[in-house]
Amino acid sequence: MRRSANLILLTAGLAVTLAGCSTVQNARERLVRAPVRCVDQTVQIYFEPDAAELTSEGRAVIKAASEGAAGCEVRSVEVVGLTDATGAPQANLELSRRRAQSVTAALAASGLPAAEFRVAAVGDAGAVTADGRAAPLRRRADVILRLQPR
Structure with a gap:
């Protein structure tokens, strides 16, 4: 017992x-x-002059943005292509459109589950300040991720 x-x-x-x-x-x-932070993000993807192909740095930024959105509901993604003031306005508009499309394709390929992609191209609009100086670092696409918790 x-x-x-x-x-x-x-x-x-x-x-x-x-x-x-x-x-x-x-x-x-x-x-x-770590807790998932589902807040809106804005990232900038820079390009070489007169180019719309992503650089290795640009691909790394896209990868980080996609990973940062993991675990969140992606309401929408806005991609705005920009250029500097060098060159003809119509050529700059087309280049900014190609930049925005390049970034959008990379975001979609990264698995970012966006409900909606909005793509815009503004060319060189705003690339020159009121006093006639060129705005620096306009060879980019701005990406705005609208996120919320699931």
Whole structure:
């Protein structure tokens, strides 16, 4: 009888110990796992002069933006292509359109689950300030991710 009581106590003790280990593991996972932040993001993808092909840096920014949206509901994605003021306005508009399309294709290929992609091209509009100076760093596409928690 005493042996049965000891066996029951030993079994109960092991069960409590193992349950405690599981609880510690679950608590550790909750602490280590970062919470998902589903807030709107804006990123800029820069291009070489007169180019619409993504650079390796541009691909890295797109990858990071897609990964940052993981776990969120993507309401919409807005992509706006821009150019500097060098060259003919119509050529700049076409280049900004190609830049926006290049970024949109890369975002879709990255698996970004957007409900809607909005693409715009503004060419060199706004590339010159009121006093006639060229605005720097306009060889880019701006990406606005509209996110919300699931």
